[in-house]
Amino acid sequence: MTTTAKPVLTGGCQCGAIRFALSAAPRKVSICHCRMCQKASGAPFASFAEIEKSDFAWTRGKPASFRSSSIAERDYCRDCGTPLSFRRIDGPRIEIMTGTFDRPDRVAPTIQYGTESRLGWVVGIANLPSQTTLQNYGAEKLNSVVSHQHPDHD
Numbered sequence: 001m002t003t004t005a006k007p008v009l010t011g012g013c014q015c016g017a018i019r020f021a022l023s024a025a026p027r028k029v030s031i032c033h034c035r036m037c038q039k040a041s042g043a044p045f046a047s048f049a050e051i052e053k054s055d056f057a058w059t060r061g062k063p064a065s066f067r068s069s070s071i072a073e074r075d076y077c078r079d080c081g082t083p084l085s086f087r088r089i090d091g092p093r094i095e096i097m098t099g100t101f102d103r104p105d106r107v108a109p110t111i112q113y114g115t116e117s118r119l120g121w122v123v124g125i126a127n128l129p130s131q132t133t134l135q136n137y138g139a140e141k142l143n144s145v146v147s148h149q150h151p152d153h154d
Helices: 035-041 120-127 133-137 139-144
Strands: 009-012 019-022 028-032 046-052 056-060 064-066 072-076 083-088 093-097 111-113
Touching: 035 046, 035 083, 046 083, 133 139
Parallel strands: 028 111
Antiparallel strands: 009 019, 019 056, 028 046, 046 093, 064 072, 072 083, 083 093
């Protein structure tokens, strides 16, 4: 990403030590259900926005990386542990975890991979009973919570 390009999307880790910016929209946004992505994200699936490396830059800090297989590395914040990306070794693209974007609503998935490992209950999530955070905690408790996370902006 050139330093003069206006970011299209930005994001970062929980603590703010790592920040990134995109100068172009992602090529593809996907969900991966494979077991490796489940373990790497600590969740039933991972969601990624695929970006050309030339359209991407780490703008604050440098993430640590873990070589999760013979073909890929995964970047994360060594300070807070936030998983940040998946990238093929020497590949032209990087896949950023969609939950790390400041506006994750702007990176909606359009395809799923690794469906052989998809957990059976995932397809019914939208039909589960649900509550807002306010309903779950109540106003008094929610108002007493102090977030130590970096805000969704610089």
